[in-house]
Amino acid sequence: MSAERILLIDDEPAFCQLAQSWLQHSGYQVQTAADLPAAKLLLPGFKPDLVLLDLSLPPEFDPQHTLSQLGSFTQQPVIILTGHAQRQLALDAIALGAWDFIAKPVDPDLLAVVIKRALSKHQLDTELSQLKQQQQGALQQLIGASPAMAAMRTLIQRIAPTDVRVLVTGPSGTGKEVVSRALHQLSRRANQPFVSVHCGAIPAELLESELFGYVKGAFTGADKDRPGLLQLADKGTLFLDEIGEMPLPMQVKLLRVLQEGTYFAVGGRQQQKIDLRLISATNANLPELVKKGLFREDLYYRIKGITLETVALAERKQDIPLLLQFFLQQQAKQQGQSLKLDSTALNWFIQRDWPGNVRELKNTLESVAAVAQGGVLSMADISLLHPQALNLQAMLPLDSSQMSLEQAVQQLEIKLIKHALLQCKGNKSQAARELGLSRQGLLKKIDRYRLAD
Numbered sequence: 001m002s003a004e005r006i007l008l009i010d011d012e013p014a015f016c017q018l019a020q021s022w023l024q025h026s027g028y029q030v031q032t033a034a035d036l037p038a039a040k041l042l043l044p045g046f047k048p049d050l051v052l053l054d055l056s057l058p059p060e061f062d063p064q065h066t067l068s069q070l071g072s073f074t075q076q077p078v079i080i081l082t083g084h085a086q087r088q089l090a091l092d093a094i095a096l097g098a099w100d101f102i103a104k105p106v107d108p109d110l111l112a113v114v115i116k117r118a119l120s121k122h123q124l125d126t127e128l129s130q131l132k133q134q135q136q137g138a139l140q141q142l143i144g145a146s147p148a149m150a151a152m153r154t155l156i157q158r159i160a161p162t163d164v165r166v167l168v169t170g171p172s173g174t175g176k177e178v179v180s181r182a183l184h185q186l187s188r189r190a191n192q193p194f195v196s197v198h199c200g201a202i203p204a205e206l207l208e209s210e211l212f213g214y215v216k217g218a219f220t221g222a223d224k225d226r227p228g229l230l231q232l233a234d235k236g237t238l239f240l241d242e243i244g245e246m247p248l249p250m251q252v253k254l255l256r257v258l259q260e261g262t263y264f265a266v267g268g269r270q271q272q273k274i275d276l277r278l279i280s281a282t283n284a285n286l287p288e289l290v291k292k293g294l295f296r297e298d299l300y301y302r303i304k305g306i307t308l309e310t311v312a313l314a315e316r317k318q319d320i321p322l323l324l325q326f327f328l329q330q331q332a333k334q335q336g337q338s339l340k341l342d343s344t345a346l347n348w349f350i351q352r353d354w355p356g357n358v359r360e361l362k363n364t365l366e367s368v369a370a371v372a373q374g375g376v377l378s379m380a381d382i383s384l385l386h387p388q389a390l391n392l393q394a395m396l397p398l399d400s401s402q403m404s405l406e407q408a409v410q411q412l413e414i415k416l417i418k419h420a421l422l423q424c425k426g427n428k429s430q431a432a433r434e435l436g437l438s439r440q441g442l443l444k445k446i447d448r449y450r451l452a453d
């Protein structure tokens with residue numbers, strides 16, 4: 001650990017020299033300043049963890065003036081150095097926020113104790129505020145003000161500090177990984193690793209050695225010991241994404257780890273102990289997979305703990321503007337210019353269906369932002385990537401002002417669907433994609449408007 005830094009502000013050169021040498025001897029880094037202007041110049045570069053401040057400083061030698069400057073030291077505790085006659089002033093200083101005072105001539109042992117206490121308090125304060133920031137940060141990444149998102153936030157805050165296993169379910173692209181990361185960041189394991197494993201992306205034959213690691217000679221090519229992801233996640237959180245895709249033989253092995261907290265590396269004989277929190281995610285229906293014999297029932301109950309369910313964007317459309325704003329800010333940071341959507345473009349994003357949920361919304365916005373020129377994203381930009389969007393205005397029913405909103409919307413939908421089907425030569429999957437609908441959604445509308453023939 002690097003030495004803690006102390007800034008000593010005192011105009012007596014002999015005292016400064018002596019105190020500096022005591023403190024350095026005790027392992028602190030010390031810089032001295034003879035007056036407040038000199039001290040303020042040192043602050044940004046030296047970043048002291050603690051300030052020792054004499055009250056009578058040149059040019060005024062006015063303790064009240066020095067006290068009025070206490071506000072310059074907000075990031076670190078200040079210990080006041082006083083003469084015996086200045087006791088009341090020292091008490092005033094404490095009322096103004098100084099941490100403690102010590103009388104001159106200074107007793108080095110007493111000084112050491114006071115400094116140690118002040119520094120450990122300062123460290124606790126810093127850790128606490130970092131933790132608070134981290135916690136706010138974790139939830140700030142989880143955008144949405146819908147009742148579903150508010151309930152999700154409350155649940156995350158409640159269960160994050162426990163070690164209970166969590167299964168996050170919900171449609172693809174709805175934020176299951178974001179939720180899992182927030183659970184980790186709000187947990188007591190926040191400073192330990194969060195290791196994410198996509199169970200479906202690693203070939204079945206490699207999954208065991210990826211998770212458990214292997215020892216030298218375990219198989220051809222294993223020329224040295226290699227730790228597995230489980231070991232990398234030790235003390236932290238293991239996130240098993242798409243757990244429904246884990247092959248059955250691997251499920252048996254994972255079950256043993258969860259039951260016993262131990263495992264063997266591939267080819268290894270030494271039992272490894274592990275302490276981790278498991279969070280799993282899936283968009284599959286696990287009970288259904290259990291019924292079909294594709295997922296072990298005993299493992300299902302082991303990983304289930306508490307189930308959190310993320311909700312499709314279609315069921316919380318009110319989150320779309322907030323999400324757009326969040327992603328626009330991210331894009332703006334990357335592009336180094338401010339970005340916004342004009343009102344028609346914003347409406348297009350809100351009205352559209354997003355079968356790929358937040359992921360699709362984010363990707364679409366990013367592509368539009370990439371092709372847009374200037375800081376305002378408009379329908380013209382959108383139509384470069386989604387030509388059917390341009391036709392929208394032209395397709396509005398001519399006498400729409402005479403109709404109810406519902407009738408006008410229905411007419412517009414019918415026109416758009418017919419147009420898309422024509423363009424896609426009757427291919428419904430393609431037309432659904434063009435319209436930003438799921439195939440199922442399009443079929444329902446075709447049925448409702450009797451457009452089948």
Ligand SMILES: Nc1ncnc2c1ncn2[C@@H]1O[C@H](COP(=O)(O)OP(=O)(O)OP(=O)(O)O)[C@@H](O)[C@H]1O
Binds near residue numbers: 143175282310358
């Ligand atoms: N509530 C949210 N706030 C901010 N970003 C979100 C939110 N939900 C999702 N995202 C973003 O959407 C994208 C997809 O999210 P994520 O990977 O967490 O979804 P998922 O449900 O785990 O998807 P999959 O099932 O396909 O693995 C990510 O870029 C993520 O940052």
